[in-house]
Amino acid sequence: MLAVWAVEGIPEIVIGDDLGAIIGDAVDGTLENGDILAITSKIVSKAEGRTVRADDREQAITDETVRVVATRGMTRIVENRLGIVGAAAGVDASNTPQGTVLLLPLDPDASAAALRTTLEARFGIRLGVILTDTLGRAWREGQTDVAIGGSGVRLLDDLRGSLDTQGRRLDVTAPAAGDEIASAADLVKGKSDGLPVAVVRGLGHLLDRDAPGARVLIRPSANDMFRLGTDEAWREGYQAGRADG
Numbered sequence: 001m002l003a004v005w006a007v008e009g010i011p012e013i014v015i016g017d018d019l020g021a022i023i024g025d026a027v028d029g030t031l032e033n034g035d036i037l038a039i040t041s042k043i044v045s046k047a048e049g050r051t052v053r054a055d056d057r058e059q060a061i062t063d064e065t066v067r068v069v070a071t072r073g074m075t076r077i078v079e080n081r082l083g084i085v086g087a088a089a090g091v092d093a094s095n096t097p098q099g100t101v102l103l104l105p106l107d108p109d110a111s112a113a114a115l116r117t118t119l120e121a122r123f124g125i126r127l128g129v130i131l132t133d134t135l136g137r138a139w140r141e142g143q144t145d146v147a148i149g150g151s152g153v154r155l156l157d158d159l160r161g162s163l164d165t166q167g168r169r170l171d172v173t174a175p176a177a178g179d180e181i182a183s184a185a186d187l188v189k190g191k192s193d194g195l196p197v198a199v200v201r202g203l204g205h206l207l208d209r210d211a212p213g214a215r216v217l218i219r220p221s222a223n224d225m226f227r228l229g230t231d232e233a234w235r236e237g238y239q240a241g242r243a244d245g
Contacts, residue, residue, distance in 0.1 A: 010197055013047050044149075045103060
């Protein structure tokens with residue numbers, strides 16, 4: 001049976017806080033072997049000091065960007081240094097102190113691994129840790145939480161080569177389990193309730209100490225059929241055609 005609930009008792013996080021100890025205190029006596037913790041990456045960024053002044057936001061977006069995908073007015077859809085494609089390179093002004101914005105953690109997988117190591121050592125059980133952030137989706141309205149960091153849990157549950165219920169071979173099925181867990185956790189954490197951590201129970205079969213981190217969810221550019229926005233792709237093709245002519 002799958003169970004998901006938000007963890008209460010997490011205070012406002014500031015730079016230098018021992019996040020492992022704070023989360024450990026909040027979940028003390030509640031965790032079981034095989035649980036997965038879904039943690040909003042924002043509190044990791046706060047603890048790691050990934051804060052910049054709000055009036056530097058546009059420059060911060062530029063600094064975090066490695067490739068512009070599409071621009072519409074003031075909105076920039078870009079690929080950031082983590083390989084994530086989204087609005088504003090993940091630079092976020094919500095739920096941050098007045099006059100500041102937050103950058104994503106420098107290395108979300110490493111941050112997740114550090115938290116998992118701390119919590120497993122404290123409680124003597126096997127755990128998975130996922131760091132989450134909110135993204136929009138191409139062709140879909142609204143936003144959902146996805147996994148941007150992870151440790152100890154298979155974020156991509158590759159079922160290729162197995163058989164379906166009719167005995168047919170699965171050739172492309174690889175559920176994005178990390179994103180599904182992040183979305184489920186977001187349903188109980190909420191965006192404005194001050195509940196940045198959720199426990200997900202019932203998915204212990206996904207725990208794997210050797211599982212790769214969240215970069216496994218980033219589609220390689222060679223396989224990306226939608227690498228540019230429509231206007232940008234048209235402009236690039238037009239310019240290429242003129243050069244060839």
